Amino acid sequence: MPVDDAQLLPGTLYLLVLRTLANGPMHGYAIARRIREASANGLDIQDGSLYPALNRMLVKGWLAAEWGVSENNRRARFYRLTRDGRKQLEAETREFETLVRNIQLVMRTA
Amino acid sequence: MTLWKEWTNRLRYLRGRTRIDSDLEHEIRFHLESRIDELEASGLSRDDARRQAHGEFGSVNLARDDSRAAWQFRWVDDAVADVRYALRTFRRSPGFVVTAVLSLALGIGAISAIFTALDAVVWRPLPVADPDSLVLLSAVPAGLIDRLRQAGVFSDVIGMRADGLSFDDGDRAERIVGEAVSPTYFRALGVRPLLGQAFSAAVEQGTWAPEAVLSYSFWKRRFGADPAVIGRTIRLNTVSFTIVGVSAPGFTGLTRGSDYELRVPLLAEGRELRQMRLIATGDWIEAAARLAPGVTRSQAEAAANTQLREFMRTAPEPRLRETRLRELHLRPGGRGSDEMLQPFHATLSVLMLLAASVLLIACSNVASLLMARATARAREIAVRLSMGARRLRLMRQLLVESFLLSMMAAVVALGVSSWTSGVLPLFVPQGHISIVVDLALNARVLLFTLALSTVTALAFGLLPALHATRTDLAAALKSDSAGATGVPHGVRTRRLLVASQVCFSILLLLSTGQFVRTLFDLSPADYQVNPSRVLLFTMKPQPEIYSPARKLAIAGEVLRRVAQLPAVQSAALAERGPLGSRNESRTVQAAGRSIDAQPDWVSPGFFDTIGVSRVAGRDFTPGDRPGTPYVAIVSQSLARALFDGTDPIGQPLQLSNDRRHRVFSIVGVVSDVHYADVHRPSEPVVWFAFQADDDLYMPTLHVRGRTAETAGLTAAVRGEFDRVDRGFPVFNIRTLEGRIEDAIGRERMIANISAGFGVVALLLAALGIYGALAYAVARRNREISIRLALGSTPGSIVALVSREGVLLAGTGIIAGLTLALPASWLLAHYLPGLSSPGWSVVVGAVSVMLGAAAAALCVPALRACRVDPVTALRQQ
Numbered sequence: 001m002p003v004d005d006a007q008l009l010p011g012t013l014y015l016l017v018l019r020t021l022a023n024g025p026m027h028g029y030a031i032a033r034r035i036r037e038a039s040a041n042g043l044d045i046q047d048g049s050l051y052p053a054l055n056r057m058l059v060k061g062w063l064a065a066e067w068g069v070s071e072n073n074r075r076a077r078f079y080r081l082t083r084d085g086r087k088q089l090e091a092e093t094r095e096f097e098t099l100v101r102n103i104q105l106v107m108r109t110a
Numbered sequence: 111m112t113l114w115k116e117w118t119n120r121l122r123y124l125r126g127r128t129r130i131d132s133d134l135e136h137e138i139r140f141h142l143e144s145r146i147d148e149l150e151a152s153g154l155s156r157d158d159a160r161r162q163a164h165g166e167f168g169s170v171n172l173a174r175d176d177s178r179a180a181w182q183f184r185w186v187d188d189a190v191a192d193v194r195y196a197l198r199t200f201r202r203s204p205g206f207v208v209t210a211v212l213s214l215a216l217g218i219g220a221i222s223a224i225f226t227a228l229d230a231v232v233w234r235p236l237p238v239a240d241p242d243s244l245v246l247l248s249a250v251p252a253g254l255i256d257r258l259r260q261a262g263v264f265s266d267v268i269g270m271r272a273d274g275l276s277f278d279d280g281d282r283a284e285r286i287v288g289e290a291v292s293p294t295y296f297r298a299l300g301v302r303p304l305l306g307q308a309f310s311a312a313v314e315q316g317t318w319a320p321e322a323v324l325s326y327s328f329w330k331r332r333f334g335a336d337p338a339v340i341g342r343t344i345r346l347n348t349v350s351f352t353i354v355g356v357s358a359p360g361f362t363g364l365t366r367g368s369d370y371e372l373r374v375p376l377l378a379e380g381r382e383l384r385q386m387r388l389i390a391t392g393d394w395i396e397a398a399a400r401l402a403p404g405v406t407r408s409q410a411e412a413a414a415n416t417q418l419r420e421f422m423r424t425a426p427e428p429r430l431r432e433t434r435l436r437e438l439h440l441r442p443g444g445r446g447s448d449e450m451l452q453p454f455h456a457t458l459s460v461l462m463l464l465a466a467s468v469l470l471i472a473c474s475n476v477a478s479l480l481m482a483r484a485t486a487r488a489r490e491i492a493v494r495l496s497m498g499a500r501r502l503r504l505m506r507q508l509l510v511e512s513f514l515l516s517m518m519a520a521v522v523a524l525g526v527s528s529w530t531s532g533v534l535p536l537f538v539p540q541g542h543i544s545i546v547v548d549l550a551l552n553a554r555v556l557l558f559t560l561a562l563s564t565v566t567a568l569a570f571g572l573l574p575a576l577h578a579t580r581t582d583l584a585a586a587l588k589s590d591s592a593g594a595t596g597v598p599h600g601v602r603t604r605r606l607l608v609a610s611q612v613c614f615s616i617l618l619l620l621s622t623g624q625f626v627r628t629l630f631d632l633s634p635a636d637y638q639v640n641p642s643r644v645l646l647f648t649m650k651p652q653p654e655i656y657s658p659a660r661k662l663a664i665a666g667e668v669l670r671r672v673a674q675l676p677a678v679q680s681a682a683l684a685e686r687g688p689l690g691s692r693n694e695s696r697t698v699q700a701a702g703r704s705i706d707a708q709p710d711w712v713s714p715g716f717f718d719t720i721g722v723s724r725v726a727g728r729d730f731t732p733g734d735r736p737g738t739p740y741v742a743i744v745s746q747s748l749a750r751a752l753f754d755g756t757d758p759i760g761q762p763l764q765l766s767n768d769r770r771h772r773v774f775s776i777v778g779v780v781s782d783v784h785y786a787d788v789h790r791p792s793e794p795v796v797w798f799a800f801q802a803d804d805d806l807y808m809p810t811l812h813v814r815g816r817t818a819e820t821a822g823l824t825a826a827v828r829g830e831f832d833r834v835d836r837g838f839p840v841f842n843i844r845t846l847e848g849r850i851e852d853a854i855g856r857e858r859m860i861a862n863i864s865a866g867f868g869v870v871a872l873l874l875a876a877l878g879i880y881g882a883l884a885y886a887v888a889r890r891n892r893e894i895s896i897r898l899a900l901g902s903t904p905g906s907i908v909a910l911v912s913r914e915g916v917l918l919a920g921t922g923i924i925a926g927l928t929l930a931l932p933a934s935w936l937l938a939h940y941l942p943g944l945s946s947p948g949w950s951v952v953v954g955a956v957s958v959m960l961g962a963a964a965a966a967l968c969v970p971a972l973r974a975c976r977v978d979p980v981t982a983l984r985q986q
Contacts (some may be wrong), residue, residue, distance in 0.1 A: 031139040046168035047145075052176035059180050061115045067133075077137045084115075100909065105613065 013045065013053050015096060018062065018081065018089040027068075027076035034049060054079060062088050114197055120181055125788075129410045134177050135851030138191065145868040190261065199511065206483060207515070209877065210476045216870045217472030219526030220465035222559040223727035227534055228529060230547045231367070231451045231552055237779075238359045239300025239454065240400075242446030244849045245290060245407060246364070247397040247414070250438065252379055255292075255397060258602060261411040265402045266298035269395040270363075272370050273388045273810075275346050275565045276541075276652045276839050279332070282832055285650040285839035286328070286371035289363060289545055290389040293375045296323070296355075301363075306340040306355030312373050321375060322346070323973065325362065328371035328545070336733075346374070347386045347652050348837075364443065364545065365449035369546035369899040378899055385654045386909070395907030397441050411440045413556035446925040450545055454538075457856045461863055461935075464618060468867045471614045471874045473570040476515065476956045478572065478607040482885045484508075484578035491578055505575045512571025513564070524551065530863075536861035539852035541691025542648060542808065577603065586589075604885075605918060608878040612922020613869075615875040616959055620930050621869040621937055623943060623951030625861040625962070631945045632854050636783035636792070637688065637846060643679075643818055644846035646687065647811040647827060650839050651791065658805040664835050665809055669713060671830040672813055677823050679814045682716035686786075693786035695883060697766040698796055700752045700776075705954055707748055707794040716797070717743075717780050717940040719814045720846060727759045728779030734799040741799055746796030748783050763796070776835075789852045789943055798849045814844070820845060829983055872958065875922070876966040882913050894977050904975035911971045919963035923956055 020034045031054075033046045039103065057063045062085035070076035081089065125397040142163050149159035167173070200207045247267075249256075258267045268291060275288040292298070296308040298926040304326060313319050324333070324345065333339045343350050351374060374389055382390035401410050418438050441447075449457075484491070494504060527966065531549035538545050545840050546671040636642075651661045665683055674679045686692055687710070695706045714730040717723070723747060734741050741761050763774045782792040800806075815823045824843060831840050851858060887894070894907055930952070 027140070028137055029144045032141065045138050047141065048138075048168035048170065048173035049176075051134070051173045052180055055134075055177040055180035059116050059119045061119060065133075069584070070140070070144070072147065074140055075136070076140050077133060 006108075007077070013049070014062075015089075015092045016024075017050070017053060018085060018092065021079055021081045021085070022089060023080040024062060024094070025080035026062065027070055027078050029070075029076070031079065059089075060084075111260075114580050119288065123243050130181065134174060134980075138167075142167060142170075147917075155499060158554075164512055165287075168250050174763065180906055189374075189510065192507050193514065194711075195507065196511040196514050201516070201903050203483070205477060207518075210479055211518045211522060213472040213475045213518060213874055213877070214257075214315050214524035214566060214570075215526060217465075217469030217523075218516075218559065218563055218872070219523035219530070219868070220468045220524055220867060221462070221562060223527035223534070224458060224462045224465045224532035224553050224554060225558050225562075226256040226461060226531055226549050226551070227454075227547070229558075230549055231454050231458060232448070233445070234554065235444045236364065236446050237358070238299065238444075240508055241440075243401040243403075244299075244364075245399050245401060245440040246443040246447055246976075247399060247438055247440060250397045250418075251421065251435070252391040252393060252395045252744065253425070254418060254421050256379075257393070257421055258397075258399065258414055261410075261413045261417050263402055263405045263413040263441075264290075264399040266294055267397060267399040267824040268292040268295050268298045269376060269391065270295065271388060271395055271396050272365070272368070272864075273377070274650050274652070274839065275386070275388060276348075276650070276655065277332075278348075278837065282836040283839045284332075284693055285841040287368075288388060289370045290371045290376045290790075291373050293318075296372065297368050301361050302357035302358065304358040305337060305738045305777070306353070308355040309375055310354060316378065318377050318381075320349060320351040322351040322432070323357060323373045324353060324367055325357050326359040327369055329356045339361065347654055349383065360548065361510075365447045365450060366446040366448045367547060368543065369544045372530075380864070387654060391722050399440075399548065407440050407442070407554045411438065414438045414440065416719060429647070440651070450543075451547070453856060459859060460937060460940045463940075464621065464864050464867045465768070467614045467618055468871055468874075469566065471611045471618075471871050471878075473566060474607040474611050475878045475881075477570040477574055478604045480508075480512070481577060481604050481607075482881060484574050485885075487578070493699060494928075495579070501579045504521065504763070508575040509567070509571050510577055512575070517569035518567075518573075520559050523563075524556070525557060527551075527591040533865075534814045534859070537855045537862070538857035539691075540842070540844075541852070545690070550908065573603070588760035604882055604915075608875075608882045608918045609922040609925065611871075611875040611878040612919050612959065612963070613925040615871040616923055616926025616955055617929055618864070618868045618871040619955035619958060620926070620947055620951060622635035622861070622864045622933065623865050623955055624947045625857065627948065627951060628668065628941075628943070628945040629854060629857045629861045632788050632790050632793075632857055634784040634853075637721050637850060639812075640818075641721065641846040641850055643815045643820070644720060645813045645827065646842070646844055646846060646849060647813070647831075647840050648842040649811065649831075650808050650841065652839075653807070654836065661806050662800075665806060665811075666836055667834050668812065668830055668838075671834065672713075672811065672819075672827050675823075675826050675830070677815055677817070677819075679816045680719045681713050681811065681813045682719045683713040683806075683809050685800075685809050685812055686784060686805060687812060688720055688722075688785050689849050690786075690810065695759065695786075698748070698763060698794070699766055700758075700761055700763040703752050703815075705751045705794055707744075707796045707975075708763070708814060709784070709796050709798065710797045711800050711809075713800040714956075722783050724779045725779045725781055726757075727776070727796050728777060728939040730797075730799040731774050738772040740772045741777045743778040743780060743797045744776055745785075745792070745795040747792060748781055748796060749776075749779050751794060754972055767869060783957060784853075788850075810842075872962050876962040879915055879963050880966040880969065882918060883911060883967060885973045886914055887911055887970045891977060898977060899928055907972045907975040907977075912972045915963060915967040915971075923959055927952070 017031060017033050020031050026034070028050060031107045032050050035050070043108050054063065054065075060063060062082060064082050064089065065077050067075055068078045121735045124311065142160075145163040145166065146156070146159045147856075149162055154162065165172075187681065190982055236244070247258075250269075252269065255267050255269050258264060263599055270291040272287055272289040274285050276283045277286045277288075278284065293309055293313045295801075296303070297314060302308075303323060306323070307319055308323050310319065313321055324339070329335060329339065337355050342353050344353060345351070362372075375393075376391050377383060377389050379391045398412075415438055418435070422435075443683060445679065491504060495501065528551050531551070533545060534549055539545065545946065567704065601843060649665065651664070656664070669681055669683055672678055686708075693708060696709045697704050698707045699711075712730065714734075717729060727743070730741065744752075744758060744763070752758070752763075753761060758776045758779060763776055765774075766774070782795075783795065784792045785795045786793065811827070813823065813827055828843075897907065897910075898904075930947075934944075934947060
């Protein structure tokens with residue numbers, strides 16, 4: 001099943017991935033696990049939908065990927081942020097914070 | 111910027127497609143296995159772990175496909191699918207495809223052929239380095255060139271002069287046209303030779319040497335494209351020259367339309383070579399220059415004019431100071447000078463206009479075919495729309511079909527236009543300097559044709575696509591289209607399209623009629639006595655080699671020998687002859703009046719040879735030789751203008767500005783002829799006896815054969831030339847008929863090509879009418895069968911069907927006739943000498959159109975009354 005957009009703000013998955021990779025290169029499975037942990041299972045994201053997102057971000061040039069060896073000694077593909085990706089992360093973080101602040105503002109005044 | 115990056119990333123994917131796909135496969139497998147291991151480690155059974163991991167992952171296929179999709183240009187895949195679908199539908203209706211492609215091919219081919227010509231004649235830049243910085247100065251005093259070079263605004267200034275030369279390679283001499291150019295000519299233009307190194311460094315630095323650079327076509331024609339030609343010696347005007355290069359194909363100098371056989375370096379100013387006047391810099395010379403980097407044309411012009419004023423003030427020669435050259439005008443030189451081809455600009459523009467109408471007709475034809483198809487496919491489209499296809503997507507599908515048709519047509523069209531490119535030069539008149547236009551297919555033509563067919567596809571495809579996808583879903587699905595009786599969607603537009611085809615065809619036919627009429631009006635009636643039997647041989651004995659007396663002696667001897675050939679009826683010499691490419695009028699004075707007349711110098715028997723009748727007096731005779739009184743023969747119009755009906759025979763006549771103040775006695779009158787230009791009423795002509803003059807420059811031998819066979823006669827006459835003197839070059843050999851045709855070459859070109867266009871337009875319009883009616887009959891099959899079953903006569907059915915056709919043709923014809931007047935104004939604007947169409951042309955055009963419409967009507971009308979009511983009704 002695809003990502004249910006109704007539960008996810010637009011671009012949230014990108015933001016999550018960018019945020020996760022900000023700490024350093026990671027392979028796809030590790031990203032999935034980190035997102036699962038970080039969101040404390042609160043987001044209903046299927047693992048499979050991560051890969052189209054990763055590929056789209058590769059096309060956009062936010063990420064770069066190379067093959068390496070995983071902690072369990074398997075060949076795995078590691079993703080890292082490019083300079084564009086870092087810029088995108090900053091921009092999206094700012095945007096997201098503004099959005100959240102605005103929503104909070106609305107919630108408080110309502 | 112980001113979009114650009116995405117595209118390049120995607121392009122990388124297209125290259126490494128398989129690797130990225132296998133990476134993806136590997137990665138997903140790694141993810142699942144890692145998760146399974148982890149779950150298994152937490153205590154689940156292997157199977158449960160696998161089930162849970164897959165559950166968390168979701169569809170593997172979807173993840174894979176979506177990931178792959180991120181890399182793809184979606185429209186590429188869609189386009190491929192559209193093309194496949196279109197080809198499948200084409201395979202099902204080959205008749206439609208052939209008709210559409212041929213219609214479009216004729217239209218596109220017509221335009222791209224005329225484009226090829228216009229491009230070659232007007233637009234294409236010269237194949238020189240940086241054509242934009244080249245400027246033309248026209249003729250300047252030769253001494254000015256060095257001053258201009260030092261003006262600081264030009265990186266180089268070059269001079270050039272072209273004229274006939276006598277070339278001999280051991281065999282008989284051949285008259286060619288050579289161009290003497292500044293030694294730095296090739297360097298200044300930045301053209302690299304195909305072979306050799308062009309002028310040597312020593313020559314470029316000012317030490318003259320007899321070096322020659324051959325043109326590509328001369329090298330191919332005269333030297334059989336022999337690569338070992340470099341270093342060989344040739345003789346020009348008896349002087350030995352070394353071949354140092356062969357120009358690259360396509361480079362033909364700065365004069366558009368010319369292709370001089372070779373180039374030699376000019377001598378330094380003030381020096382000359384007795385055997386070759388051409389290479390002396392002389393007083394005046396044609397000049398071109400290359401602007402120095404960063405200098406604009408107007409800056410350069412100002413600087414050049416300062417130099418000119420300074421030069422004129424200090425000119426050593428008073429003659430120069432008296433000339434009218436007050437100001438230099440720098441023209442852009444990137445396209446060369448176009449004096450030679452200027453007469454063709456208007457002709458080609460008009461032909462482009464006509465070709466555009468043909469394409470318009472073709473477009474409207476194919477558009478109406480597409481609309482008919484769309485009606486037939488209404489259900490298919492309705493079904494696809496109802497199944498959720500977006501309208502834009504369907505329109506794209508239909509437009510892809512249009513593009514495919516158009517591209518196929520472009521391919522056929524390029525074949526058509528490469529054929530017409532071979533036809534066009536046949537109409538280009540050839541005088542003593544040949545006009546050469548390169549009409550070979552080139553990248554520019556290809557690109558233009560491609561762009562044109564894209565626009566064409568939109569022109570004919572957009573309207574039907576919009577129409578087809580606007581279908582009323584419910585109605586289309588419910589009703590059986592074949593059973594519909596009302597006027598269905600799009601029929602009105604189709605009728606409009608067909609009527610417009612008829613309208614444009616009528617316009618094309620009318621203008622064709624006008625051109626043909628002009629051609630007939632211009633064809634001179636003066637040379638009616640078998641002009642195809644009169645052969646012309648132009649001679650160019652170089653004045654540096656042959657003394658006037660020798661020229662006269664040799665020409666006289668050749669004439670004597672040729673006149674005695676059994677196949678020859680008569681022969682005569684003339685300095686110019688009828689409709690030669692040289693003409694220059696002189697003022698003639700007699701009886702206190704003066705008139706401008708074309709002068710010529712001829713030998714006895716000339717008038718009988720070219721077939722011009724003598725009206726009064728006598729012809730020249732061998733007795734009119736030096737020492738006897740000067741005699742002249744005049745045309746009737748000259749006699750009328752100067753003598754007002756009194757007998758001109760015996761009257762004295764003088765040429766103005768005649769240094770020798772000769773007085774000629776008129777001995778004969780001949781009927782009026784178009785002697786120099788067929789485009790004007792026949793002008794006065796005066797002929798002098800050859801013997802009376804003591805020099806000839808470039809005379810033509812006129813030979814009237816006894817039969818129409820010219821090949822043997824040509825060889826025999828050439829043989830006589832060879833026997834008398836092999837160094838006496840003969841060229842431009844053709845018949846008088848050919849020369850007459852050349853004189854009206856432009857008119858023949860436009861009349862013939864527009865006639866071709868007219869036929870195509872007529873065919874297309876007839877096809878349009880046929881298509882519309884055939885479709886109407888098919889649509890009303892049931893109605894017709896009911897009528898027949900109820901007792902209608904076949905005649906009334908034919909009338910029923912014909913009514914629509916007559917209506918269509920009639921509307922179109924009336925519209926065409928209404929537009930004819932403004933159209934003929936437009937044509938007359940481009941071609942001032944055009945005859946008015948006249949009623950005969952109008953009646954002719956309308957009846958031809960009606961005939962075509964009737965032919966187009968026949969088949970559907972007959973088919974309609976042959977409808978068998980029983981089968982027709984049972985079928986539905």
